[in-house]
Amino acid sequence: MQKAEELSSFRQIGIVVRYELLKHLRRKRIYAVLIIAALIGALQLFVPVIYNLGFPTQATVWASGFFSFTSFLVIIVGTFFAGDAIASEFELRTGYVIFPNPISRLLLMLGKFAAALFSALLAIGFYYAIGVGGLLGIYGFVPLEIAASFAYAVLAICVVLGFTFLFSSLIRGSMGATLLSFFMFLLILSTLRQVIALTGTEPWFMPDYPFGSIIQVINPQQDIVQEFPGSPIKIYSFYPKFPIDFAVLASYSVATLALSMWVFRKKEMA
Amino acid sequence: MEAIVTKGLTKYYGNILALNELDLKIEKGRCVGFLGPNGAGKTTTIKILCNLIQPTKGEAYVNGHDAVKEPAKALRNVGAMVETPEFYSYLTPLEMLSYLGRLRGIGEADLKARIDKVLEIVKLSEWAGTRIGKFSRGMKQRLGIAQALLHDPPVMILDEPSLGLDPRGMYEIREIIKAAVKEGKTVFLASHMLREIQEVADSVALINKGKLLAYDRLEKLENFFRANKIHVQLLQPIAQGKLAKLEKLDHVKAVTAEEKCLTVSFDGNETEQARLLTSLVKDLEVPVVSFKPSLEALEEIYLQLIKEGN
Numbered sequence: 001m002q003k004a005e006e007l008s009s010f011r012q013i014g015i016v017v018r019y020e021l022l023k024h025l026r027r028k029r030i031y032a033v034l035i036i037a038a039l040i041g042a043l044q045l046f047v048p049v050i051y052n053l054g055f056p057t058q059a060t061v062w063a064s065g066f067f068s069f070t071s072f073l074v075i076i077v078g079t080f081f082a083g084d085a086i087a088s089e090f091e092l093r094t095g096y097v098i099f100p101n102p103i104s105r106l107l108l109m110l111g112k113f114a115a116a117l118f119s120a121l122l123a124i125g126f127y128y129a130i131g132v133g134g135l136l137g138i139y140g141f142v143p144l145e146i147a148a149s150f151a152y153a154v155l156a157i158c159v160v161l162g163f164t165f166l167f168s169s170l171i172r173g174s175m176g177a178t179l180l181s182f183f184m185f186l187l188i189l190s191t192l193r194q195v196i197a198l199t200g201t202e203p204w205f206m207p208d209y210p211f212g213s214i215i216q217v218i219n220p221q222q223d224i225v226q227e228f229p230g231s232p233i234k235i236y237s238f239y240p241k242f243p244i245d246f247a248v249l250a251s252y253s254v255a256t257l258a259l260s261m262w263v264f265r266k267k268e269m270a
Numbered sequence: 271m272e273a274i275v276t277k278g279l280t281k282y283y284g285n286i287l288a289l290n291e292l293d294l295k296i297e298k299g300r301c302v303g304f305l306g307p308n309g310a311g312k313t314t315t316i317k318i319l320c321n322l323i324q325p326t327k328g329e330a331y332v333n334g335h336d337a338v339k340e341p342a343k344a345l346r347n348v349g350a351m352v353e354t355p356e357f358y359s360y361l362t363p364l365e366m367l368s369y370l371g372r373l374r375g376i377g378e379a380d381l382k383a384r385i386d387k388v389l390e391i392v393k394l395s396e397w398a399g400t401r402i403g404k405f406s407r408g409m410k411q412r413l414g415i416a417q418a419l420l421h422d423p424p425v426m427i428l429d430e431p432s433l434g435l436d437p438r439g440m441y442e443i444r445e446i447i448k449a450a451v452k453e454g455k456t457v458f459l460a461s462h463m464l465r466e467i468q469e470v471a472d473s474v475a476l477i478n479k480g481k482l483l484a485y486d487r488l489e490k491l492e493n494f495f496r497a498n499k500i501h502v503q504l505l506q507p508i509a510q511g512k513l514a515k516l517e518k519l520d521h522v523k524a525v526t527a528e529e530k531c532l533t534v535s536f537d538g539n540e541t542e543q544a545r546l547l548t549s550l551v552k553d554l555e556v557p558v559v560s561f562k563p564s565l566e567a568l569e570e571i572y573l574q575l576i577k578e579g580n
Contacts, residue, residue, distance in 0.1 A: 004421055005375035006346075015372045019361075026360035093356040097417060100320035100350040100427075101373050102342040269322035270283065 016111025033123040041130030059139040064219035071211040078160025081116040083178025086168040155249035162256030169263040202238040210245035273456035279328035290480035301451040303467030304460040306477035312460040349418035359403030388416040407434040502532040505557035
């Protein structure tokens with residue numbers, strides 16, 4: 001046998017990505033999220049036609065409605081592809097075979113992250129493709145803002161993946177990591193955001209607040225304060241703003257991924 | 271030059287001391303059996319060497335590289351199997367070994383041939399295309415050996431490689447390890463199975479409660495503890511007169527006779543063993559069918575050391 005070649009980090013990451021993608025394909029998770037994306041898209045396209053409800057006159061109004069489901073999809077696909085990425089190596093004991101190989105845990109995680117990101121992008125990209133098809137079919141053109149919306153969706157995926165990877169590194173069970181991340185984004189953070197907003201403070205620092213930019217960039221809204229005469233109660237409606245939204249998403253993505261790597265490197269296969 | 275070195279290797283799990291200042295040097299080309307009861311620290315040592323856990327203090331080197339600070343370099347030329355291996359259930363052995371081979375930088379031209387060869391060695395060729403999720407524990411154990419052999423490593427670290435295998439499987443694994451040793455590979459073999467160690471290892475490291483109790487060549491340990499026993503199978507029961515003469519031979523400490531079997535407690539080396547056999551056959555004219563050192567020797571050393579250690 002010829003002497004084994006010393007691989008570059010990039011090639012090692014590429015190998016991990018390839019086999020992680022094979023995992024997502026074999027376990028049919030990619031198909032599952034594609035079906036979910038297709039169902040949500042189809043419902044929004046065909047229900048108004050079937051019930052003769054008609055479409056808004058402005059393309060951006062229709063698009064903001066259609067893409068308002070993106071945040072929900074981002075949470076589903078993010079937790080779906082990342083929940084077991086690290087935890088399963090410990091839970092199912094496959095780490096005993098993988099870790100004693102000449103690849104650092106840092107590269108292993110980067111490969112797993114890249115594969116999860118690619119898989120999630122595939123699903124979100126598919127949803128955007130349906131939306132773009134709808135825009136072309138209904139209005140005959142695609143507003144440029146859709147590209148910006150997609151860019152925000154990609155950043156939102158990175159945030160969800162970052163947190164899910166962190167939980168997957170911290171928790172031994174894949175299911176626990178998946179559920180924790182899913183409910184954190186779906187219930188806990190949104191509840192906290194609403195409570196903070198009630199005090200009149202814009203929750204710009206919350207990790208999921210800038211997810212709103214996915215539709216805000218298509219159909220911008222202004223912050224609103226609703227006051228009731230004779231009552232001290234005020235209801236605040238805040239909307240994320242550029243560039244803070246971008247910076248918050250990028251910061252949470254990098255910070256959670258870096259923290260996940262640190263935890264994963266320290267975690268013992270005991 | 272040493273293939274594996276540990277210096278003051280210590281590991282605590284919470285307040286529990288699992289490994290206590292372990293100093294070990296394994297020369298290249300040696301097969302060292304790592305023996306100890308459950309919880310002795312065998313797997314902990316192997317896990318540190320294989321980048322699975324971090325030591326509380328101390329150092330571990332594999333092929334001259336620090337296994338803690340530069341694990342990728344240290345593990346580059348190591349084939350390891352730790353505990354009962356688990357693989358990605360959605361892959362086939364062919365895919366799993368391709369993944370691991372590619373991670374190790376084995377060229378595509380060599381990879382297929384190596385995979386075929388190691389699958390043949392562990393007798394899994396006909397299962398090459400079956401998903402591992404359908405495999406029994408024994409088959410996974412075989413696949414574990416296959417992945418450890420895949421890159422033809424000069425150093426092998428094996429933790430209970432025969433665990434979960436049937437007697438034939440155990441025999442086959444022992445033969446694979448023997449062949450690796452013959453090829454000049456360094457083998458560090460943790461096992462509960464004294465027979466396995468006695469058959470394949472040339473040296474033994476005995477560990478208990480995280481502390482190294484003894485580490486030497488097998489025959490030296492046997493001589494040191496004077497624990498040699500020789501089983502002699504005879505064609506017919508030995509006469510009392512001859513038995514008395516046998517007991518008086520050099521290095522014979524005691525003899526027990528049972529029907530056509532003799533068990534000789536003996537404290538001599540291999541040359542003296544040969545002399546004993548000659549005396550039995552020529553001088554005492556005892557019809558010997560078989561003459562073999564007992565496998566109980568290591569067991570006695572093991573139990574004696576563990577008892578002393580406690």
